[in-house]
Amino acid sequence: MRGAIQIATLRGIPIRVHYSFLLVLPFLAWLFGLAMAGGIGPERLRGHPLVWGAGLAVALFLSVLVHELAHSVYALRKGGQVSDITLLMIGGVSRITRMPEGAKHEALMALAGPATSLVLGVLLRVGSVPLTAAGAEELGFAAAFLGGLNVFLGLFNLLPAFPMDGGRVVRALLTGWLGRVRATQTAAFIGKGFAVLFGLVGLFGVPGLWTPFNPFLLLIAFYVFMGAAGESREVLLQTLLSGLRVRELMTPRTSAVGAEDSLEEVDTRLRAERRRALPVVEDGRVVGLVTQEAVLRVPAPRRGQTRAREVAQPVPELTPETQAWDALREMGQRQLPQLPVVQDGLLVGTLTQEDLVRGIQRRELEGNQRNGPWGVGPRESHT
Ligand SMILES: [Zn+2]
Known part of the structure; x- marks a missing residue:
């Protein structure tokens, strides 16, 4: 996610804070400070309301983090994958790159967050009672207030939206x-x-x-x-x-350019073969992909001296057995128009966005013909 800074790593999951969250912190500190002063009475409150407010704002930030960690820990336990957790102005987002299998685990993973917030909220509320009784009025109020925020966080996230x-x-x-x-x-x-x-x-x-x-x-x-x-x-x-594999969608285009070829040569090949990108090969192995955009970014007079390897982008390992869905995700994340397909170190074909679109359209047509297991009607599929 753009505009986010990493603050910690937990069990290998990067935890990031988006700038929007930092923007809202002073506002929350002011708002919570007012609530503290109002709850205790401005003349009886020890310490500046803004200090209390800032403390509560940071505590809310940690509460949102605990909520997100609950989702992530459940996902990891059940064989899922979490790429990162980002805290935004309106709450947290856990990016689960692989969901645990099965609807039951999906439901429990979704419930883990709100359940944790509700438990935390109730614990804070209960804990506030002895604090207030012992004379730590401010701490008691702050704990009860934070407890209320956690209960709200849990209940709001349970809305079926x-x-x-x-x-x-x-x-x-x-x-x-x-x-x-x-x-x-x-x-x-x-x-x-x-x-x-x-x-x-x-x-x-x-x-x-x-x-x-x-x-x-x-x-x-x-x-x-x-x-x-x-x-x-x-x-x-x-x-x-x-269920579709790369093998079923790829085209057996095996033309490539050498790592030492100049961009002038690459440009000629792209035009002649009507390609948007070509794999770059060195000693018979695929070392990257050179795209039309990358070639055009180099000023024309310098293309004669620039080598393909200098502008080649690294590509993920794609074999004929890779799931088509994983290939689409890789293409989207790296914003590449196509990916080379490699088997035993040898280039065996290319998978392009057009190949994937063709596969999707074919599946849609098959679905409409049978109205079978995909159950996707023609209207819904284009919204
Ligand atoms: Zn949640």
């Missing part, structure tokens, strides 16, 4: 009945409905409950809406490509 945690539970519950694509589409539809509702409440408020123009609620509305649409598309693609 996919891709929020509650929405993920709904999707998991629907998967057995509707299949993964339809379950995601249904959960995303409900999620978008909630996003509109959050947006309306955020703009106009609810008399006596919420004041109008709540920027947090508007941001959450935006995040839920975009997230629902994005995940819905992703699951559809993933399902359409499921």
